[in-house]
Amino acid sequence: MNSMTRRRFTRLVLGGIALSVFGGCAPEEAAQATAIPKTSPLLGETPGPANLAKTASPTRTPTTTPTPRPTRPLLYNENRPGFYIRYYRPFEAVDPTGWTLSVEGLVKKPQELTLADVQSLPLVSQVSRMKCVECWSAAARWEGFHLRSLMEIVSPLPEARWLHCYCADDYYESLSLEELLRERVLFVHRMNGQPLPDEYGAPLRLMVPFKYGYKSPKAIVRLVFSGEELRGYWPTVGAYSAAGDIQPGRDYPLDLGEFRQITGGEVKYPDGIESKNE
Numbered sequence: 594m595n596s597m598t599r600r601r602f603t604r605l606v607l608g609g610i611a612l613s614v615f616g617g618c619a620p621e622e623a624a625q626a627t628a629i630p631k632t633s634p635l636l637g638e639t640p641g642p643a644n645l646a647k648t649a650s651p652t653r654t655p656t657t658t659p660t661p662r663p664t665r666p667l668l669y670n671e672n673r674p675g676f677y678i679r680y681y682r683p684f685e686a687v688d689p690t691g692w693t694l695s696v697e698g699l700v701k702k703p704q705e706l707t708l709a710d711v712q713s714l715p716l717v718s719q720v721s722r723m724k725c726v727e728c729w730s731a732a733a734r735w736e737g738f739h740l741r742s743l744m745e746i747v748s749p750l751p752e753a754r755w756l757h758c759y760c761a762d763d764y765y766e767s768l769s770l771e772e773l774l775r776e777r778v779l780f781v782h783r784m785n786g787q788p789l790p791d792e793y794g795a796p797l798r799l800m801v802p803f804k805y806g807y808k809s810p811k812a813i814v815r816l817v818f819s820g821e822e823l824r825g826y827w828p829t830v831g832a833y834s835a836a837g838d839i840q841p842g843r844d845y846p847l848d849l850g851e852f853r854q855i856t857g858g859e860v861k862y863p864d865g866i867e868s869k870n871e
Contacts, residue, residue, distance in 0.1 A: 841857040
């Protein structure tokens, strides 16, 4: 590796570290000492699709014109009023018409489920608050299904202890089945009475109210039952705990507009949306 290559490599590494702090969720201690950016550093840096068209031969005329693929919105970090948007990198939103959920691993009956299949599972509704390690939180009404409903379909093997979640933007996380089977944990496909928006994880996301937001992966495309834990993306590349449990400290609830102290665990405020709508 020559000196120029080493310098490029160093810049790339430092750039990656900066994005891990400001582009997604920063550790609680750093977040309280750092202003929340209004937009992601990645905004505007994603190039358009590469031009793959080939010049036609002057002696041949194409007989058909390929049908262009419908474009989907580009998702990126944005401090949208009421509920911020956070992804670890910009990516094109999932097309729900072609989306499937692959469920595999230590199961007797692997499945490839469509959105209609997922929506047919027993619907559960709850109001809960997502707490980000950037020191803010936001509440919404979430609707989806409990893991036990999915387990009845795929029949996990006795040695299955963990569920690995893989997402459309290549994000990944892992949680124990014991935690995922808690009553307040939902796989969500509806938000505030409407289909889950692209910005917040459509077609399917996880909502784990007693853990920081990075433990609730979005735009899930694959679930793998396993006997071992998979260390998630942010705990691997940044100063994040693998457990992701919400710790005592400060919180800025976007719907209430002022800093509050929290004691740890699921965040609930007496005058917040979660108490008004439950």
